[in-house]
Amino acid sequence: MNDHVRLGRRGLLGGLLGAGLAVGLGGLPAYATTTAGTAGAGAPPLASLPLDRVQLLESRFLANMRRTTAYLRVVDLDRLLHTFRLTVGLPSTAQPCGGWEAPNVQLRGHTTGHLLSGLALAAANTGDAELAAKGARLVAALAECQVAAAKTGSTPGYLSAFPETAFDDIEAGKNVWAPYYTIHKIMAGLLDQHVLLGNAQALTVLLGMVDWVDTRTSRLSREALQKVLHTEFGGMNEVLANLWFVTRDERHLELAARFDHDEIFGPLAERRNTLAGRHANTDIAKVVGAAAQWEATGEERYRTIATYFWDQVVQHHTYVIGGNSNAEFFGPPGQIVSQLGENTCENCNSYNMLKLTRQLFRNDPDRAAYMDYYEWTLLNQMLGEQDPDSAHGFVTYYTGLSNSASRQGKGGLVSDPGTYSSDYDNFSCDHGTALETQVKFADSVYFTRGDVLWVNLFVPSELDWREQGLRLRMQTDYPYDPTVRLTVDRGGDAEIRVRVPGWVERTGQPAKLRVNGRSVGVVCRPGAYVAVRRTWAAGDIVELSLPMATVWRPAPDNPAVHALTYGPLVLAGRYGDTPPATLPTIEPSSLTRVAGTADFTVLADGRRVRLSPFLDVHHEHYNVYWAVRPGRPAPKLVARYAFDDSAGLVDSTGRWADAALAGGASFVGRDGGGAVALDGQGGHVVLPAGLPTNLTELTVSVWTRLESVANSARVFDLGSNAQTYMFLTSRTGRGTARFAMKLGGMETEDFVDADRPLPTGVWTHVAVTVAPGVARLYLDGEQVGINEQMVMSPLLLGATQQNFLGRSQNVKHPWLHGAVGDFRLYGVALSAGDVAALHAGTFHRYE
């Protein structure tokens, strides 16, 4: 910063403001801050302060911002403009970019949009004239491309790094990679340049693009447009609604509504969660738009869409670090440990979720849970997406959460999970969103309404709240240190509301607020704001003390798997170059604090592992979810479904709900008991969810008689999805029966192969036993296979949601053709003698 001129906002704007254009000078990206929309029937939305009023002080936040700002400073505009210029016939001799900005990649141009936003945010916050000037140069160059595009035959207003034919293609139903997504990024960047820095040309170019969007979309029927919306389009509705706050042109809200995607807005408006199997970031961006549309129009339907979506994603689809999605898609509600992988938590998703959260909070500030989520995700995902050793603030694409996940420098290409980005060879969507995320920390630390100040985030900073005459300084080593101190540098009348984080509740200890060293008689309720109103004098000190403690947090789909947190920090085990083979089993009683740090050590799989705040774990493998042995032993016989005349579909232990026949399955006789006939056409048995929960070892025993053998057909398959399961198949491609287990994120499944396939035409007894490290497969009481290197533990299966006889987790697999009888699940690995007795029908222990 030392060799860059710092200018006041007025000085910066002087040469840039155009005539006759409305310029909102509120802090962004809440475009409605200076002139509220109509959403809040009562109180107006909270205002964010202009960014130059909040100056970050030394902290992890500022360090991250400096690194990304360094990149904003050096990144070569001509290289990013290369494809824009060539597309419209302007000369360019710049070296082409790689990654997703390469000349043959359909997403090219999206980074330029993020760059416009990043430059605007950083310049507005710091007053850095060089960054502002760079943004202005970029806007001017894009304006030239827009003019040249019209001259070379594009529809007037079109501006992109790829030809307009991409839109002909998408309207014709051809596969194109998200052209409106890229248009949205450029439009949003131009709006940021205009609103944050007062760049008039940016608004002119943007309004030209809006005309183009209007022309392009007005000639399509509603049905045809809905088909176009099937392809990811970013937040087109968001930028158009945000533009309305600047122009108050109703046409812009009408245009925004053209991007209302019925397929996702319809169910959300009816409070139905249809997110499973949907591309997460595609939908999140649309809902960010719905929140902006709600604020602009006051339409309750948009509010329902936005708030219901937020509730569902945060409560049912979110990993412990605040992120969501596995390989970019939402899973069924509640699947977390059964959906681990190296590609969980795309960082863009959280960038967009934080935008949504911020927007909802400003309109409903009594709900501190919004800011709790905001802080948690900022600390545990967004700060850590950036490599602290990268001078240019390189980031990962995903934040992987399986045992094999890592954050590593591997050359900066998009394709490798866990790799950091690079100067010119990456340009993933996450490289782009990070250009904004890492330079806008100042925009949500404080909000105001009237004479009330909300202190949301504990980010060291100086606040100039000149409307109230107040100047405040926030100092803290939070999240590493439990004390946050606000010092009044210049006094005034105001109410200060400080967030008491919801996580405090789990520590079981109280937070305390003191003013000038004395208690002021207010209760610090976790998950709420504590308010103090007075005439503040210079030198007054508000001090919030938060009780830090470790908390084990069980996963929603597996009570035996926990994440460990310390205060607001998720802790991760550091595994260097050697990732564990699956989620390690941890000894909670061995947890030991490393004095003077937020680090701990703990015994995991028998060795002492160092735990650090997740945001600080870089350039190595790490682990976040841990298996913890249950305190109570499992029942010896967990469940038994005999399917005979007396038991029918009832579990004889009385512990579980009835099984259900599905798809045409029917009862059939069997010597010595009952069975269910499966027709190979869809007939199967559904067993209750959660059967194998909390088992450290197990035995499955079942009778089966096959009519025919098909590869991959399942005798049983207990699991949650096609990544997390335990099954027995009659035959694999190797020609033998197989028992296999896997947890999502494990590279390969653990299995035991028999020496033969299951026979046809005869009743056969099948048993599988799994003890720590070893699994055995028995046919008719005889051991036919063993695996003594099992890494998967039954404990990791968790509360499996899809437990079947005759059906696979994988919908592509064939159905079982034959019959199954007397299914038993034991909570112990039975001995060979016991299995032989099971086969002989003489084993009655535990019944």
Ligand SMILES: [Zn+2]
């Ligand atoms: Zn992304």
